[in-house]
Amino acid sequence: MSALRLSRIFASTAFATTAALGFAVFSSLATADRAEAAGEVIVGLVxxxxxxxxxxxxxxxxxxxxxxxxxxxIARFGKFDGDNEGQVAAIEDLISAGAKGILVTPNNSTGMLGIIKKARDAGILVIALDTATDPADAVDATYATDNFEAGVKQGTxxxxxxxxxxPVLAMLDGTPGGTVDTFRHNGYLQGFGIKEGDPVIAGSAITNGAQDKGQTGMExxxxxxxxxxxxYTINExxxxxxxxxxxxxxxxxxxxxxxxxxxxxxxxDVKSGKVAATVMQFPYKMAVAGVDAVAEYAKTGKKPSGFINTGSELITDKPMPGLDSKDTAWGLKNCWGGE
Incomplete structure (x- = not known):
């Protein structure tokens, strides 16, 4: 192939790449311009x-x-549980789009600190939903289940x-590096009355909170x-x-x-007997509270702060003495805090 033809190919490829990147940036800016022109306030969810x-x-x-x-x-998401890079890119996009507030469930509690700081430095309200950052004050506020408490309830x-x-215990864990996984795991151990490394624990498996990996890990x-x-299981x-x-x-x-x-x-699954008990959390409440906080911030400049526990309930049809719980009839009426 001639040098001239190669140079044309490279030039064409470079042009296409530049055009694609330019279009992506233009799209984000256009979204922000349209929102501003319409008087809209953008809230991002990652x-x-x-x-x-x-x-x-x-x-x-x-x-x-x-x-x-x-x-x-504007909703964005990681490609899989643990996709920290995908979430970082999503927040970059939301910053460019002119978001007033960003709600994020971090895949990695320490892996997003840089991009969160960038967003807050730009005047964007950043709220963690479901999963706390480490340190917790990396975000303005956190709306979440007290995951350690939920783990204690499951273990107890x-x-x-x-x-x-x-007991011969197997543990189907979630994704290492996240506060949810750590808090639930450690809470369960405390509720069960054992410590890490106890001979009662037959083994553990990383599931990333996914059904297929849960099955493989259990097998x-x-x-x-x-x-x-x-x-023990990290989630349903x-x-x-x-x-x-x-x-x-x-x-x-x-x-x-x-x-x-x-x-x-x-x-x-609890009602059918597949699962003995589950601890219900309330993502509906988290999301509503997060969006409301962004609306308030856009209107008055007031920011929420600290950890706001959205609660949890033990659900079982086989209650244990001394433990507060709700039955599955209540659970089906209240699952996840709203429909």
Whole structure:
């Protein structure tokens, strides 16, 4: 191939790349210009993933509240649980788009500190939903479940429900590096009355909160230790995967699963006996409170601050003495705090 032809190819490629980048920047700026011209206030929402039902509910609640408040919602998300780079890029885009406030569920509690600071330095209100940053004051405020408390509730229930049985515990964890995973895991251990490294723990698996990884992780743990009789799960998709694995091993009725989330499907799984208990959290409340805070900031300049606990409830049809809980009938009426 001639040097002249190569130079033309490179020139064409460079032009196409530059044009694509220019179009992306132009699109963001055009969005901001249109919003400003229309007098709209932009609120950004950046969730961990697009497909997890929990974050779908968070987005739906934010969309409904933004419409109610007359705000323009721009929703972005990571490609998978743990996609820190994707979330950073999403916030960059929202800064360029002229967002007044950004609501974010960080995939990595320390991995987004730089971009969050950039947004706040630009006068943007930044609120963490569901997952706290580390340090917590990296954002203006956090609206979330007290995940350590939720873990304690799950662990305390599991311990009481085991009765006199000798526990052989498997742990289906989430994504390392996130405060949600750490707090729930450690809270469960405290509620169960054990510490990290206790011989009661037969093993653990990283699931990233996904059903397929929950199933694979549970299968691997059962292959190594067939005596497992109690399972901690980071969330209900991981629990669903864990249950599928237990069923394939013929252990669905002899092993107790507990979880955290409180989705309508999760409550149905408690009702059917697949899961002994789940701890319900309220993403609807988080999203509504976050959008309302941005609306207030746009109107008055007032910012929220600190950690705001949106609460949790233990859901089970097999209550344990001394533990506050709600049954699945209540759970189905209140799953995730609103429909």
């Amino acid at each position: 969730t961990k993933t697009e497909v997890n039902p929990y974050f779908v509910k968070l987005r739906q609640a934010a969309e409904a509240e933004a419409k109610k408040k007359g705000l323009k919602l 229930y599991a311990k009481k429900a085991m009765g006199d049985k000798k 691997n743990l059962l292959s190594k230790n067939g005596d497992i009789n109690v399972v 998709p991981a629990a669903a995967g864990g249950y599928a694995a237990l069923k394939s091993f013929g252990k669905a009725k002899s092993v107790m699963l507990t979880s955290i989330d409180g989705s309508c499907q999760g409550v149905k």
